[in-house]
Amino acid sequence: MASIFVNTPKNANKIMTTLKDLSKHLGLSVTQVSRALNDHSDVSEGTKERVRQAAFDLNYQPNLMARRLVTGRSGIVGFLQPRIPSPAESAFFTNFLSGLSENFVKFDRQFMLHMADRSADELEAYDRLVRTRSIDGFVVTEPEYDDKRVNFLRKKKIPFVLHGQTMDVPDYPFFDIDNVAVGYDLTKMLLDKGHKRILFINGAQTASYAQRRVIGYQKALKEAGIKFDPKMMVRCNMVAESGLLETVRVFQQEGEKPTAIIAGNTRISSGVFTALAAIGLSVPDDVSLVAHDDQLPAYSATESPRLVSGTSSPLSASWGPLAENLSRFLDGAELSDVQTIEPHTFVDHRSIRHI
Amino acid sequence: MASIFVNTPKNANKIMTTLKDLSKHLGLSVTQVSRALNDHSDVSEGTKERVRQAAFDLNYQPNLMARRLVTGRSGIVGFLQPRIPSPAESAFFTNFLSGLSENFVKFDRQFMLHMADRSADELEAYDRLVRTRSIDGFVVTEPEYDDKRVNFLRKKKIPFVLHGQTMDVPDYPFFDIDNVAVGYDLTKMLLDKGHKRILFINGAQTASYAQRRVIGYQKALKEAGIKFDPKMMVRCNMVAESGLLETVRVFQQEGEKPTAIIAGNTRISSGVFTALAAIGLSVPDDVSLVAHDDQLPAYSATESPRLVSGTSSPLSASWGPLAENLSRFLDGAELSDVQTIEPHTFVDHRSIRHI
DNA sequence: TAGCCTAACCGAAACGTTTCGGTGAATTTT
């Protein structure tokens, strides 16, 4: 091997300063040097300072592999991505990755992206990464109603933080907004203005958050004494095209039309806008419209959606708490300290009419 | 700590099967078990098979931390991203990350994305990651003409693979297309059809690949006995807006106009198309146009660029070779075996006129 | 003054691998 690089075990170690080197240089035991650097209690302040100075002078960098071997922790957390995101999802995905990567370093952890091979079993990958002690825990996003990943990780007792919640009592760290409340609040905003036929264009059947919003929607209706009409609940992907399509479909069919619409997010609401304009209806004069705004990054620079009233909570505010909750959980924090529900805010853009 | 999870050093190890367990179970030494699993030569075939079976039965997973400590290798490679990509860049960035992540697993390596904190020194981050032995080597992309990262890594003898090349003799692994040839070939295509005033809308001043294309451009001109005119070489970002702007600028100024244009990529060429249409010129009747096509993912689903003649080489074909070259280099391969220049192809879309 | 406490330190073991330098037995060569 004619390499000019020195990164082979033998000579690399010659270059590196170890605890033993420091210990020799200072006339202290390796034990005491280690304890000094880790700021343990039974080291005098003077010694600590001397050790720190020597470590700096000799450019000491701890060998993380050795530390990891003895502590049994890799200091690495991961995210498994089973497929390549579409171009449309990419802006969000990039934001997500950047956010996690940036935030995990704040907790002295490294973030590893793992694109699972399509052919291999996704669940097996989680298990393997943990069993080889490569990864301490995972970030899991977009939980489904009965999510196989979450079930698996819980059963195998593999640490993870969930972006969202399951429908049962969560015995794992998570970060979420109160989607029951979002569903309730959006519905209530319309009920309070006298609306009775309220169409909910909601996220996919399988999505856990969409399921929770249904609960809030139904609760608000029940409180107002209105019977739930299944025709007023449509489930679809959260994209503008779906909002458009579903609006047209509902307004084309026989029977009483809704006087108000709840859009699952602002992508859907912009599709609704387009559809209503095409039908010849205006907001809020003919139809009232509310939405939950995740404050997603724009698809393109030219995109400037119509604003609607509703609830709002920036999805990009999730990355910090997700990193924090997983890190602190791995460090042994109480479960209740690493389960966060972020409150949402309300926005008013005059898209609701009193009837 | 009331955690239900078991991933703490003490009890986790109880669960894990180690080489010692296998050795006891089989009545062999730890040495021989290790050698059997690593398929070394002085283990009988029968023993190897017995060991493999036992490893499978007891669900043995090697502790990578221990292996890494003794081998001095982390098995992890990384990419440092100093800033969050813009939404427009995201589709490409996602493609890039997926490609690397997917390909590195083929070489038994894990890929780590590291978004460097803006405030911290980017170069220092490379050094720290290697000195703590967290990362074996890096992928470096978009080298500048005199790239500070590359200079630093070469000086510090930190392994990396470069997507592109420096201007001097490369003493590092890389994957690149022959950009001198791209510049030459695109120019020659036009010269052969009688063009003499050829505008080159090229990538940024600082970009190494753009510099190499200039060399090819000048070489072709020289061979044709045409003097290089600096006004015929403009440098800009590789986006449609720049192509539009620069085309308008050149065609507005005094003096002889170009009869042909070379666009650095197809984004630029689509800007050129727009500009020429606005000016009232058509391709190829009034102006000939060639471009190098990187086959980038579309900005949006609706984008359908006009096709032009020129050279072509899919950027997405780079991720595999980049992963392979870095991996093999880390495994001790000869430098010449991990320096790849991918040939490009030619495409004809009738955008050149004979004059 | 004997006993106890505390501060500051240290030796050795442990984590789970890989690998160096053997060893004895069977087989082949001389």
Added chain:
DNA sequence: AAAATTCACCGAAACGTTTCGGTTAGGCTA
């Protein structure tokens, strides 16, 4: 039949940390 070689195996050291269970010296209390 002696010498050399090969085969299959093993003990022990090493990688660089952390941590357990001491030990000493000095000051304090009884």
